[in-house]
Amino acid sequence: MIHTVAELHREVTVDSKKIGIALVGCGTVGGSTARLILDEKDSIKKRTGLDLNLVAIVDKDFTTAKQLNLPETLFQADLDKALSNPAIQVVIELVGGTGFAKELTIKALEAKKSVVTANKALLAQHGKELHKIAQDNNQVIGFEASCGGGIPIIRALTDGLMANSIDALFGIVNGTCNYILTEMIQKGTSYASALADAQKDGLAEADPSLDVEGIDSAHKIVIMGGLAFGAQYDLDSVPVKGIDTLSSQDVTFGSEMGYVIKLIASALKTKNGSFLRVEPAFIAEDHPLAWVSGSFNAVSVYGHAVGHTMYYGRGAGGNPTASAVVSDIISIGNGSYPLIYGQLNFDPTVDKAAKQLDSSEINRRYYVRLAVEDHAGVLARITKILSDHGISVSSIHQPEILSKEESGEEAPSLVQVILTSHKVQERVLLKALDEIESAGDVQKGSTIIPILDEHPEFLSL
Amino acid sequence: MIHTVAELHREVTVDSKKIGIALVGCGTVGGSTARLILDEKDSIKKRTGLDLNLVAIVDKDFTTAKQLNLPETLFQADLDKALSNPAIQVVIELVGGTGFAKELTIKALEAKKSVVTANKALLAQHGKELHKIAQDNNQVIGFEASCGGGIPIIRALTDGLMANSIDALFGIVNGTCNYILTEMIQKGTSYASALADAQKDGLAEADPSLDVEGIDSAHKIVIMGGLAFGAQYDLDSVPVKGIDTLSSQDVTFGSEMGYVIKLIASALKTKNGSFLRVEPAFIAEDHPLAWVSGSFNAVSVYGHAVGHTMYYGRGAGGNPTASAVVSDIISIGNGSYPLIYGQLNFDPTVDKAAKQLDSSEINRRYYVRLAVEDHAGVLARITKILSDHGISVSSIHQPEILSKEESGEEAPSLVQVILTSHKVQERVLLKALDEIESAGDVQKGSTIIPILDEHPEFLSL
Numbered sequence: 001m002i003h004t005v006a007e008l009h010r011e012v013t014v015d016s017k018k019i020g021i022a023l024v025g026c027g028t029v030g031g032s033t034a035r036l037i038l039d040e041k042d043s044i045k046k047r048t049g050l051d052l053n054l055v056a057i058v059d060k061d062f063t064t065a066k067q068l069n070l071p072e073t074l075f076q077a078d079l080d081k082a083l084s085n086p087a088i089q090v091v092i093e094l095v096g097g098t099g100f101a102k103e104l105t106i107k108a109l110e111a112k113k114s115v116v117t118a119n120k121a122l123l124a125q126h127g128k129e130l131h132k133i134a135q136d137n138n139q140v141i142g143f144e145a146s147c148g149g150g151i152p153i154i155r156a157l158t159d160g161l162m163a164n165s166i167d168a169l170f171g172i173v174n175g176t177c178n179y180i181l182t183e184m185i186q187k188g189t190s191y192a193s194a195l196a197d198a199q200k201d202g203l204a205e206a207d208p209s210l211d212v213e214g215i216d217s218a219h220k221i222v223i224m225g226g227l228a229f230g231a232q233y234d235l236d237s238v239p240v241k242g243i244d245t246l247s248s249q250d251v252t253f254g255s256e257m258g259y260v261i262k263l264i265a266s267a268l269k270t271k272n273g274s275f276l277r278v279e280p281a282f283i284a285e286d287h288p289l290a291w292v293s294g295s296f297n298a299v300s301v302y303g304h305a306v307g308h309t310m311y312y313g314r315g316a317g318g319n320p321t322a323s324a325v326v327s328d329i330i331s332i333g334n335g336s337y338p339l340i341y342g343q344l345n346f347d348p349t350v351d352k353a354a355k356q357l358d359s360s361e362i363n364r365r366y367y368v369r370l371a372v373e374d375h376a377g378v379l380a381r382i383t384k385i386l387s388d389h390g391i392s393v394s395s396i397h398q399p400e401i402l403s404k405e406e407s408g409e410e411a412p413s414l415v416q417v418i419l420t421s422h423k424v425q426e427r428v429l430l431k432a433l434d435e436i437e438s439a440g441d442v443q444k445g446s447t448i449i450p451i452l453d454e455h456p457e458f459l460s461l
Numbered sequence: 462m463i464h465t466v467a468e469l470h471r472e473v474t475v476d477s478k479k480i481g482i483a484l485v486g487c488g489t490v491g492g493s494t495a496r497l498i499l500d501e502k503d504s505i506k507k508r509t510g511l512d513l514n515l516v517a518i519v520d521k522d523f524t525t526a527k528q529l530n531l532p533e534t535l536f537q538a539d540l541d542k543a544l545s546n547p548a549i550q551v552v553i554e555l556v557g558g559t560g561f562a563k564e565l566t567i568k569a570l571e572a573k574k575s576v577v578t579a580n581k582a583l584l585a586q587h588g589k590e591l592h593k594i595a596q597d598n599n600q601v602i603g604f605e606a607s608c609g610g611g612i613p614i615i616r617a618l619t620d621g622l623m624a625n626s627i628d629a630l631f632g633i634v635n636g637t638c639n640y641i642l643t644e645m646i647q648k649g650t651s652y653a654s655a656l657a658d659a660q661k662d663g664l665a666e667a668d669p670s671l672d673v674e675g676i677d678s679a680h681k682i683v684i685m686g687g688l689a690f691g692a693q694y695d696l697d698s699v700p701v702k703g704i705d706t707l708s709s710q711d712v713t714f715g716s717e718m719g720y721v722i723k724l725i726a727s728a729l730k731t732k733n734g735s736f737l738r739v740e741p742a743f744i745a746e747d748h749p750l751a752w753v754s755g756s757f758n759a760v761s762v763y764g765h766a767v768g769h770t771m772y773y774g775r776g777a778g779g780n781p782t783a784s785a786v787v788s789d790i791i792s793i794g795n796g797s798y799p800l801i802y803g804q805l806n807f808d809p810t811v812d813k814a815a816k817q818l819d820s821s822e823i824n825r826r827y828y829v830r831l832a833v834e835d836h837a838g839v840l841a842r843i844t845k846i847l848s849d850h851g852i853s854v855s856s857i858h859q860p861e862i863l864s865k866e867e868s869g870e871e872a873p874s875l876v877q878v879i880l881t882s883h884k885v886q887e888r889v890l891l892k893a894l895d896e897i898e899s900a901g902d903v904q905k906g907s908t909i910i911p912i913l914d915e916h917p918e919f920l921s922l
Contacts, residue, residue: 036624036766043626047691048804144621150767152621159620159797160605160613163497163787165504230508288773291752305497306611306784309774312749313767323767326624334804336620336797343509343795 018051019333020087022113024058024079024104025095026065029118029145032318033092033325034070040326050333052326056082079104083111090329093117098125105130109137114338116328118145118321124219124235127226131346140341142328147220148173150320151313152327153299157227158340164303166228168455169267173220175295175315176204176211177243177263181280182293184251185260191246203295213242214278217265224299225267225276230345231354233276239359241279250369250447253418254282257395259367260290264452273357282367282451300455307457360427365394365451368421368429370436371414371443378441379417389432392422414443420451479512480794481548483574485519485540485565486556487526490579490606493779494553494786495531501787511794513787517543540565544572551790554578559586566591570598575799577789579606579782585680585696588687592807601802603789608681609634609758611781612774613788617762618688619801625764627689629916630728634681636756636776637665637672638704638724642741643754645712646721652707664756674703675739678726685760686728686737691806692815694737700820702740711830711908714879715743718856720828721751725913734818743828743912761916768918821888826855826912829882829890831897832875832904839902840878850893853883875904881912 023034037054045051056076057065065075076082083091091108093115095101101122108115110133117123123130123143134141144154148171157166172178176198183194195212198204210216218240222233243263251261259282268275283290288310292298297315302308314320331337372378379398386393396419421429429448437444484495498515506512517537518526526536537543544552552569554576556562562583569576571594578584584591584607595602605615609632618627633639637659644655656673659665671677679701683694704724712722720743729736744751749771753759758776763769775781792798833839840859847854857880882890890909898905 032766040624040626040766044624047806048623150622150764151770152617155616155621156613159792160616160788161611161784162509162791163501163505163784165501288752291749303611303784305493305501305780305787307775307781309612309772311770311772313770319766320768323622323624323764326766327621330623331620331801334800336800339795339797339800340792345508 017049017333018053019089019329020053020055020085021090021092021329022056022058022076022082022085022088023054023092023094024082025093026057026059026062026070027094028064028318029321029325030057030059030092030094031064031068031070033094033322034065035068036319036322036326038070044330048330048334050330052329052333053087055085055088058082079107083107083113088113090114090116090332092325092329093119094325096121098122102126102130105141106133109133109139109141112137112139114139114142114332116142116145116325116332118325120146120216120219120223124222127223128232128346140332140338142332142337143223144328145321145324147224148297148299148311149313149315149317150323151297151299151311151315152324153224153311154227156301156309156311157224158344161301161303161306161309164305166301166303167269168302169224169228169299170289170452170455171217171221171224171265171297171299172262172289172292173265173297173299173315174211174217174263175297176208177214177217178292178297179203179295180212181243181251181261181263184246184248185255188248188252190248191244212244214240214263215242217263217278221265221267221276221278225274226346227344228267228301229269229274229354231274232346233356237356238276238278240277243280246280247447249416250367250449253369253397254367254449257420258285259283259451260285261449262289262292264289266452268362269354270357273355275357275359275362277359280449282449284453287454302455302457308455360430361425363423363425365423365453366421366426366429367449367451368419368433369447370417370419371446372417373413373441374415375441381439382417382436382442385436386421386432389428391424391429391432393419394422395420426450478510478794479514480550480790481514481516481546482551482553482790483517483519483537483543483546483549484515484553484555485543486554487518487520487523487531488555489525489779490782490786491518491520491553491555492525492529492531494555494783495526496529497780497783497787499531505791509791509795511791513790513794514548516546516549519543540568544568544574549574551575551577551793553786553790554580555786557582559583563587563591566602567594570594570600570602573598573600575600575603575793577603577606577786577793579786581607581677581680581684585683588684589693589807601793601799603793603798604684605789606782606785608685609760609772610774610776610778611784612758612760612772612776613785614685614760614772615688617770617772618685619805622762622764622767622770625766627762627764628730629763630685630689630760631750631913631916632678632682632685632726632758632760633723633750633753634726634758634760634776635672635678635724636758637669638675638678639753639758640664640756641673642704642712642722642724645707645709646716649709649713651709652704673705675701675724676703678724678739682726682728682737682739686735687807688805689728689762690730690735690815692735693807694817698817699737699739701738704741707741708908710877711828711910714830714858715828715910718881719746720744720912721746722910723750723753725750727913729823730815731818734816736818736820736823738820741910743910745914748915763916763918769916821891822886824884824886826884826914827882827887827890828910828912829880829894830908831878831880832907833878834874834902835876836902842900843878843897843903846897847882847893850889852885852890852893854880855883856881887911
């Protein structure tokens, strides 16, 4: 069997293989992808024997294409004409969204073209259906560019780490959020002002909701978690909390305790099932994920044999995304990706234990901030209720507030109490907080932020 | 073409494929590999459709194998018997060294078995010859485990980053050295005492020379640099400096200036050629490589499109190495690796500009420590000579030394002067230092340590 494949390949590479490509959607990423294919054509041919032949650039608006001096002879407004061209074997979908992009992907697959896409929303919402259509048509969908931009994280999960059962995956997979959080941490600015800076620098959209509300990260964890655990997750089952309600005082209090705030997309496997989730979380400042700053992305993967590995790089932008798109085309062209893709389980859950559990059951540590009326007995009442719920407090901190007599100023009516808990289920903590807040001397809507500890690695190396 | 491969695969996976494996060399890594294959057999079959069938464990001594409760029915002292067994398609070479390991690899390839190895010394010294034999026999050599343990860095270079022309690669690829340096940095201990600790903790061999002299790192940079630049480098052409002559005062002085000392294996490409090198170097404390501590490894790769990416994980140990070995077997079994391997250029230099240049020509910044007699005029003379050679000093620091009258103690006869240079070629710097040392008031053998600045990324994202 092995010989057959090797021999087949040897015959094939004697002649250089020509891969006909149609690129649909020529915006920032599309433009960079077209440039990369055209500029690196000779170099890629020399290195791989593959002749990447860009046949058509399909769009309605060629403004970006013209700005990049892409050859106008490739411009094509008629998608169906491109899809019926037998010289085209691969269609690059870079239109975004889940409407026309889905239609286009299905059309291309049914026309017996493989599809390469950077569209995480499309795959998170319709992956199961689209992968089925691809398989039925003996085609593949390449999606390295959908998670972590140019970081080859999809290949790590589908090839490099295949000997492992993946235990956990923690990702910083949205550059806009990480840029905003880095500004908040380093400059102590508010969320609103850091967002405005990011928008000014072109690192956040005018409507930033997809990013800051954590939706984009949720798309990515559905894709990566599915690959890691051999399951197909429903986007709606993933609890998502963004950074848009984050207060700068929590960022600061966390810093003082040695934690760095990050928007973490996580997938954890336990013996009962898995937890997928997106939320702002505190990471200990000596964990590698805490170092990832600015618009960079990183994904920490814990395999049962390999232990902790991490993949770091630019998670967005034209050239990094184009790098992943074109690498996918090369892997399709040399035939390796179809063999890897053929092994992937997009439909059934291979591991029954990989079903998504209610994440309020995860057992972990929490940071809690309460706004409390400054009178005798309130702290005693809070700690009593926590203790009654079996919640063990590992640290408690109340910044010193001077009285009017001491400071000469009006003392605030509410003081902030920060505590950290030992491991507890979120639903237990929320129940206790509900009771704490019901007495009237603790403001409703206390802040809770999970503290993600180092995932336990295998014990023997 | 694409359809053919996909269709071929679809036929093939209808029946589960059985891959017969002989493991040669059952020490720490061999034992972990055998355990991983046996323990994960069912899980891998479920996830990939491949049936990894360990047919023989070949060794002379089965002490480790017995300790791990490996099935004695697999023990086989007769290598030739294993190699003539038609049920075996893949031979795992884990005997180490370049003598018997080479002989065994050739025998296996000629017996039409593919080989998977973790042996960097073997490939760095005989890679060209062995890859040729593999190709002539329509077989492959899997070597993911040879660099960075379980980190899938070989796959990143040969698959995930294929759209890129790689500009530079900086690796911390020896866990023993990184552990020792981390001890020196964090505890301020001497090299000798940190080495003794590492030996006590089982993280350094009784004879640590292969690690601490940088030879192991050189093997890895020859392999990774060759893949990155499509060239075949001669191990002897790579300048190698280890950590064994490093002084703790340089580690401390560097720290005070915001630098972290690391043993860096680097491969740089310029328009005239490439520089491969192993040496202790200072990294700015905010560069991701500076964060890699203890026995962890990491490789920074700069691609012209993707920009900066980094791959982090455990670079050694039984289970992490076994993870890479078994992932290679899976990729051979599903047929994807033979297609990737077939593209690699092990013989000719694809890019003429990839030839190894004399690395004393690299232009970079340096840290210099001079032991100087404490008398008037010596600093003026030093800076004059540097200036005469066109070397521009960016900082100069002389720790305050009190005279006998001021401190009541005998002042040392020599004082340490630390300076950092702007970019300069090493040969120019060495010439200037030679002149500086020739006057007799500066001790011979001044310390120079390069300062590696962030590699310039592409400018437009």
